[in-house]
Amino acid sequence: MQTILIAIIATPFVGALATLFLSPRWAGRIALLPPALVLALAIPRWPAAATGETNIVTIPWFPSAGMTANLRLDHLGAFFVLLIAGVGLGIVQYSRAYLGKKATPRFWAALLAFMGAMLGLVLSDSLLLLFVFWELTTLASFLLIGMDGQSPEARAGAIRAFLVTGAGGLSLLAGTLVLGQIAGTYDLSSMPARAERILASPARDVALLLMLGGAFAKSAQVPFHFWLPGAMAAPAPVSAYLHSATMVKAGIFLIGRLSPIFGASPAFQPLLLTVGLTTFLVGGWDAVRAWDLKKLLAHSTVANLGVLTALYGVSPPAEVHGGIVRGELLAITNHALYKSALFLLVGWMEKVSGTRDLSILREERWFQREPVAGVLIGIGAISMGGFPFLLGFMSKEVFLEALLEARFPGVVAAVAAAVVGGAMAVVYALKLCVSTFWGPKLPPDSRGYRRASLSRWLLVVPAVFLLPHVIGGIAPGWFIGSVLEPGTHWPAWIAVWHHIDGIFLLSVSTLALGVGGYLLWRRYAEVPSQPETQIAFDRLASTVLGASSWFTRAAQAGGHPRYLVVMLVFAAAAAAAAMRGGSPPPRPGAEAWSVDLAAASLPAAIVAAGAVLAVLMQDRVSKVVLMAAAGYGLAVFYVLFRAPDLVLTQILVETISLLLLLLVFQRLPRLGADERSRGQRAMHGLFAAALGLGIAILAWASGIHPAARPAGAEQLALSLPEAKGRNVVNVILVDFRGADTLGEITVLAIAAIGVVALRVGRARREGA
């Protein structure tokens, strides 16, 4: 099992890597392989997983910190694997036909990497591993939305989606850590057994809110719902795959995983129900008002995600088996399939008709020219509206039944919200299928691509996606009870589509309300004069970006004076803080260190003169020459302290840096007059003086104070017997601390490459 699960996760990543090195043509072909392979691996596991078999694979990661990389294949996980790979296969085939030459190897790599991350997410048993994959999906989504880097809309949408879901990811990480600390484990499968302990903890609600914050952001729940419509700048197959079928379901998946843990918590279900139904209404209302077909689908996706969330809020905790409430898989399958099919079909319509603006399309009769697309969109739309004979109808019935059976205060309001939301779904479904195809005038030939130039796969793939809807609508008992959720106890009416009771009446009144609403819309809806925007959010995003760039400017000023001041003042302050404790008595053997004052006065004079003159001199060359003089004076000190290695190094480094500075300066303009204000100069002087004083005190203190455990003696004693060398400096460099030296020369090498890249590369380009 371990090999199979790892293969399922790794296959798409391997594919992603491979496509990067292929020609666009072959990259598209090879991209078909990973989802097909994953399907081949996962389908044989489905019957066992669907009846409740759970496989947990233990993979140690960081045992001392209690971290694992455990994987789990159970009903919920296996369902998502099939969904991701199945829809993924169709999406890849559709993308090849739809994007044509625009599908670069980079696009395939991002798409496949997303697939792998998503598979990893749903197979993770370890919350930490889940978080890693969660963030990878965010990243891949960013790349795919922003695929067209030239378009400002695509860039803004990508950034918006990244900020919202990225912030949600941080919330999830914080929640993971809190939950892991309370539970004493990061393994999701061992948490339900410890639910009592978790719920008894005072930090329970913090953990719950943080985790749900991540889930809500990912699944576009109110108040984080605005990123999803912005993500529609992505090409149609990406929208269909990430932003309706799979990625936005990750939050629902997480809620499913959390429900056995937090199900008994008093906040869990009311919160999910409230947020879910609010999202249902807000998304529905936005979809009713939308004029862009793709935006309409995006808003309706938001609304439907609200239903999926609310479903976890109504079912009694006892009915949650393995993180699945009754009807959840049905609802997810239903929505994932019809919504991705609709996205793909709208992509087709956009190609054919040259627009996806409903205010234009409603004037034109497209059905005559596009009967196949019309029928397919019709099937998807009436499933979306919840009309009978299709899977969407069953899904809606199950939701209504769960609401009616639930006993909680405010159930009437919840049912009313469900009916109103359902009616709005009917309105936008009718907008989509009727208004798009049944306008008064014949469509013009001037817009869009020629029909013959489009691949047939653009219709075949959505048709395949819609097939389960028809099957499930005609034979719901077999499809739902035997294939999707065989372990669940279903009421008798699920076997047939018709039954007359309270649920059915509610259903019918929802449909009637919706049709009435649609007629009102046709009559009174006006095209807004300005395109819809998310002004509030854009302001928020620009504030966040502004704050971060302010912080970056403050810390990374890009100017030498600021850097030096920050670094040096910090160093001096740290040194001063260390000496705050007062001074211990001078070391008894301190005399051995001291030098002949008469001999030392000469180098001291050189250093002091060099330093003072360097400040007074006006041009750069004199300044660096004088600084070098001070450096040579320092070398004399090393002679007096009998440190020949240091002498050699100091002289050579001083020489080479002088040489380098002189070479650089011949390229710089002459120094102008000092433009600093008097106050600025005083501040710089103050910093310099304080720093000099701090270093002087430090040097003096280290000379006279005893070291707690002098390292030198030990190294000296070990040098010859251990390393067979008499020069302890070199022994430390090449032997005792050899790895440090290796690191340092690596830094040197990197610096040299940097110089070549910045300087020599430029010179070559200019020369060429």
Added chain:
Amino acid sequence: MNSFLLRQVARGVLPVAVLFAVSLLLRGHDAPGGGFVAGLVTAAAVVLHALANVAPSERARRPRVLGSVWLGLLVAAGTGLVAVAAGGPFLTHSHFDVGSGSATIHLSTTLLFDVGVFLVVVGSTITTLAAFAGGENPR
């Protein structure tokens, strides 16, 4: 900086400096010296020679010493890996005595490691200096 005197001096200094660097490198383990200092001496001499004898327009193109940086890293890391191959920890050095009596030569892998350091220092220093020494004066 293109004077006859400088050219003659640079020509004379280069071999002496390189010899001096080699001696610094070889004796480094027992007396003042070592790969880093030896590398700096060599680089200084080479740059002096280049400033005196190579036309400015040629300088940026001439040094192809970045390779010595890679070679040096490879030698230093490889020295450490030899010990790993023998089953010891990374960068454990081994020592050998060749010959006998007063003619004994002490050899050890520390010298090899120091050669790696030397190559990296020479390569990166010359590359950096040459990057700014070459080309027309853009002022």
